[in-house]
Amino acid sequence: MSVTLKDVAQAARVSVSTASRALTGTGLTSERTQQRLMHIARELGYRPNPIARGLKTGQSRLVALLVHNLTNASFQVMAEVVQARLKALGYQMLLCIGGDDPQQESDTLTTLVDHRIDGLIVVPTGKNGAQLETLSKDVPIVCLVRRDDATDLETVLADDPQGAYLGTRHLIELGHKRIGLIVGRQDTTSGRERLSGYVRALREAGIARDDTLVHAGHYVPETGATCCRKLLDHPRPPSAIFVANHEATLGVLRVTAERNIAIPDDLSLLCYEDMPWFEWHRPAISIVDNGARDLANLAVDRLLHRMDVKGNGSDGVREYRVGARLIQRDSCRQIDTPGPAKSAKSKSPSPKSSAAKSAKV
Template structure:
């Protein structure tokens, strides 16, 4: 049994312990061939006992591949981002890559710094939910042959392939569902309008109202950042008015927790006093009493498709060519539970 060294263990240390040349140790530990299976296994055992870890940056300079891929999201409050991290991480690991997970809090400056850091780390590719403010920086990565896939949101300046939910259709289906239940005053809590999802969910809501012959009332819409506090503020803006909505559509996922708190603090019974429909499913919503109805945006399918496109481009085989500006859509799905009930106008 070899003793672990106190300082960093180098490839030369492993070679000396195994009584082989540095080049033989390198080939055995990287699986580059030209060494027997027995030699590879012995070198791997010695390296593990010594605590040797390869210098991925140095190896990347030689092979032009770091085997690192960045995943950049806004937060881990959003259930879709957690699913994205889990699915993409597993897909990359199975393909021999390691994922670097970065959180930007939806702040353009933090995103800019994060992209620069990942570039310095020579990541082989990037999957990102963009803020929409650093598209030129992402386009530079693409022009430098680092594949970029945007997910959840689009940034036209990035010139990248983008995987999106069918948000216009999802918001339309959710609003139609509430209209079919007899609701005519439907409040909407939605994301920032400079984001793809914020704009598209509002457009789906408006289209459903227009088709039903109802006017769009700005007083029934509260837009804000993707944080729980937006849900609390939305409750104050929409539920504390004399003629409040009979149904509330929370199309800003992070705001769902704030809305659940705001509704409970006001003692409003769901669904008897207010029908409640949320966007993007998460396990806790099915466990609520009553269980919360949702429009699910298909996070697993988006994650799988984003990983597919990135790995195809990294692999260099069929389908590897950049489809500049190509947009892929994953269908949204209405899940009816117990938080919405029919309404009859008095």
């Protein structure tokens, strides 16, 4: 159907091997024939067949990204970043959706290696450590966002302790002393780490920790709603709530709206992870940005590095942390001074203005 290397070789009256060498630029052909062949190849519209090449070289120029879903905004930007980076290097991204389900993850992993992918970036469920470990013998693997403790794979993580610390400290600096926390399940790393950052900030500020202000649960809107109600019904309710996940934020917003609680006047709200509409919400929602973009970029960097260094040479470093940063918008206010919220000054929440206000760790 399409034009093959043989066609090119014939047209140029050389052997297939010469053609191959000329076009792949091994430097083993004379300048002249190389030029000539490249010209003819272009003329004929020759495009090498990656499958045939893959069979011989064992490479596919395919890199897979395995994430839990696409509804999570972080995963979206990660997917976009990874795709863009890889494409620029002549790789195609194979995007797989594992649904955070170990069985699916396992299945997908085997198909992927079957397809002889050249690299893999995976957000592990944590239940297939052994398999990942085995696969990493064949294929460079980088873990993203989550660590699989059963492996010692290179892992790119968000700095959750730092992010939660930053956020909590911000609220404390605004004068808040009773800060509610809605956080993920404590059997997940991120859940634990975000809690620890919160605790550290309180301790540093000399504020006694009150566990009745801390609620943990799944990252779903319902959790946010339930926990929010509990916090609001507390005998001494918090003046600020830190929602350590954007899904839960939905529930919190709904409950506060239902009860006519004005943000930030009656209650300050700070969230973790950005969503495109946070900026357009009224009030615009302040967040701790986990740096999805940076995470994805770093993961790609590390993967490319591993793919270069054949034999999967390691650098010793096994874990990378990407700094979180605070993006102040309009949902948190100074609590000492009654009056207009301190940080609610921006009229139009253009990306520019919020970027200017954001503080790098």
